[in-house]
Amino acid sequence: MNPQWQFPLEALRQTPSTVSIQDEMSRRQRGIDWLMRMGATLNMGLGPCLTGATYFHRFYMRRMLEDYNELEIAATCLFLASKTEENGKRLEDVVTVMLAKVHGIPPAEVAGAYENEAKSLEHLVLTYEEVLLEVLCFDFDVRYPHTYLADIIATYDATSPDPILHSLIDCAWSVAHDSYRTPLCILLPPQIIAAASFLFAQCLAEGPNSPSLTERLEVANSTDTRWRQVLGISENDVQQVAGK
Structure with a gap:
């Protein structure tokens, strides 16, 4: 972009x-x-x-x-x-x-x-x-967070009967979609919006006992790196997710 x-x-x-x-x-x-x-x-x-x-x-x-x-x-x-x-x-x-x-x-x-x-x-x-x-300026290039979300979701078993997983996928997609009601698409790269949508959806899908966003970022920054690897984002990018 x-x-x-x-x-x-x-x-x-x-x-x-x-x-x-x-x-x-x-x-x-x-x-x-x-x-x-x-x-x-x-x-x-x-x-x-x-x-x-x-x-x-x-x-x-x-x-x-x-x-x-x-x-x-x-x-x-x-x-x-x-x-x-x-x-x-x-x-x-x-x-x-x-x-x-x-x-x-x-x-x-x-x-x-x-x-x-x-x-x-x-x-x-x-x-x-x-x-x-x-x-x-006749620049029509636009990239969506949904593309990166699809890459994350592809690493999960979409045929799983787990209701939390399906709720997570639906919620992440909705969060990314609703982000366009704000100017977020001109503030952050789409992969950062995808990461934020995914992490926020995790918190919502897992309910009140879900780890906090800070705890999730700490885990994602160390052992559970699947979403970071898929998105190809750095530790600085993770801090952007936390900040926005």
Whole structure:
């Protein structure tokens, strides 16, 4: 991943937006929720949605929320991601789904009731796409923590009837997915997010008697090194997991 897209934590307090950091995080979350819901309705699959979410967080490191509405940028990021991930969706379909959600009606009813609004929004998305391409510097490379999680999970027996194991796998996947509601994907490498998701899921899956995160890191740093070996991460990387 291009290092220009990994930011220090303090950069979140220095974004172009002038709203409070609490408001910015809330609006980022709102935009991502919107993007994911649209992607699900369009049957786009996980990859394009995660790519669109990454574009979204990158965009607002260089542009102001006050100038670009998060819901409109979410739709634009999803539309671009559908192309870069070779899951192309027609602009008309993306806009139809967006307006259906805005007005709380079935997508089939949008064309007749909101034709003019749809045309206006299509033009806006195309305009914003040009801005998005400029902000991204035409760099479309995105990597997901889910890829690294799959590598960890592959070292376990997926056919095992152990309910804790299956709960662990489901939980780790959900944690990694939900991390996109925050800007974590532009703060840490995907393998670090995968490690954090896996360790956090272990704590949740094993219940109140589960070892603490600190204890788990100490063990993982000495005897149980399976997940570290799979991810190829160092002791410094482990400290990042503990810190985030």
